[in-house]
Amino acid sequence: MINFLLLPILIPLITGVLLMFINKHVMLQRWVASISAFVTVIIAAMLAHKVHTEGIQTLNLSNWDAPFGITLVSDMLSALLVLTTSIISFACIIFSFRGIGQEREKFNYYASMSFLIVGVNGAFTTGDIFNLFVFFEVMLMSSYVLIVLGGTKIQLRESIKYLLVNVISSALFVIAVGYLYSVTGTLNMAHLSERIASISADGQLGIITVIGVLFMIVFGLKGAVFPLFFWLPGSYYAPPAPVMAIFGALLTKVGVYSITRTYSLLFYHEGGTIQALLGVMAVLSIIFGVIGAIAYWDIKKIIIYNIITAVGVILAGVASMNEDALAGSVFYIIHDMIVKAALFLLVGIMIAITGTSNLKQISGLIKNYPGLAWTFFIASLALAGIPPLSGFVGKLLLIKGVFDAEHYWTGAIILMSSLFVLFSVMKIFINGFWGKPLTYKGEEKAPVRQLMAAPVILVILAVVYGVGADFVFPYISQAANILVNPDLYIDAVLKE
């Protein structure tokens, strides 16, 4: 079936439309949303298998040939990210049953969630730069609704800032696309890559470098890279736990994916300047991320700053641009999406029990909630990259690649950052779970058992992903192979 790679976009889209008609029937909404999310997981897994066996899948919408119509391209990187997105959205939807409250569920919560997934899956699958912009807007528009839904004071205040930053970055995206169009005269990414190659061959590198840096600013704003991460800690602090989990796991990673895609496919000719800039931004993101993660005594803030560190680590791999580093980045981005979602959900449960996110008012949770404590412990070790778990293999490959590229300082800083990341999450574990048990106001009401289902699924997945690294590695190396050899991508799209 040739339209197969459209399904991860189409299923949530149709679900979202359906859900708007039944927005007062909470139980029905839950069933429809979770079944559709589960079907999407299966479809995405089949898509990844198909890409693995048959190579890059492309689809020219409405049968217009490649540079003229919109082309959807599913290579291994896209397919893996779509699969991860589907799994995380399924977990967050299950968590929302008990974790979000009926008053939000009645006002198109699940519909917004579905449209968010449409945007993310679309952004991962598209092969057209303006279509990428449109899918970014689909994703952002749903995220505006999700961040403000409920209308508490802090949500209103922070969503104004979130919206403003994203309006500006979207305008910059349009401007960057305009410049790129005037230089190359095309919008299809594969075709763009060919045109940019010929322009670079003519020696007009300056304008290409400028546009490359402009794209870095645009995607850096979306992906929270230093120095463009300033909006993230406040904005992600506001929404409730499942929304925070889906934001922390997916939204910044779309920016990271876009950087990876554009710099491996479009701007690889001029090497040097952009790559060096990306490397510096990545290292500074790591440093500022760990500073934030250590500084705070607020459990949400600690995990939020760990997002910035992870973005830095992934981009440090991308900046090195060799096969090992890119394979490490791909491995690490998938690991990080899963573990970040799990950690945010666990933090959400802790807040549901204690009614506070201040670490100094929490202690001794392990006595009454051993399951929660050990799940959190495993997730923390996975985040820091302790060997049998999922963070290890990615970071190992990444550091090997970074050292091969002779970026010794970057490698050293990544290694150091693991220690500080471990310290920041262990701070939560030691202060929050050990010590003398206290009584909390939410203790009677919090449906901990039901809420635990989603993070437990994600943590088991993270463990399996780490232990079964041999099984997933062929997929990862296939993804990295295409990033290193953009000709494969171009040939698949333009069919030469």
Place this chain on the structure above:
Amino acid sequence: MEILMAFVIGILFMCATYLILSKSLLRIIIGTGLLSHGAHLLLLTMGGLKKGAAPLLGEEAPSYTDPLPQALILTAIVISFGVTAFFLVLAYRAYKELGTDNMEKLRGTEGND
């Protein structure tokens, strides 16, 4: 012609930046409006302002203007229209709930101890 447009767009961006950096929320929203005008005009200019017929095949002209930037602008306009409408309602709601439109007073201190 492109030079003139470049200057006009530059001035629009300048005004937008100035307004976005001000304290009042409404001035910020007006700034985002100017910013999206600038971006759309830039898209049109960057597609080329060569003379040609409007892109309608019925005109049967020897040459047409480039239809692609116009389609891109149309898409970008409706998107920014939707976002601006949402932003305005958000600002209205925030004014009602929080009782201020001064960005200085909309600071958060949660979790900063």
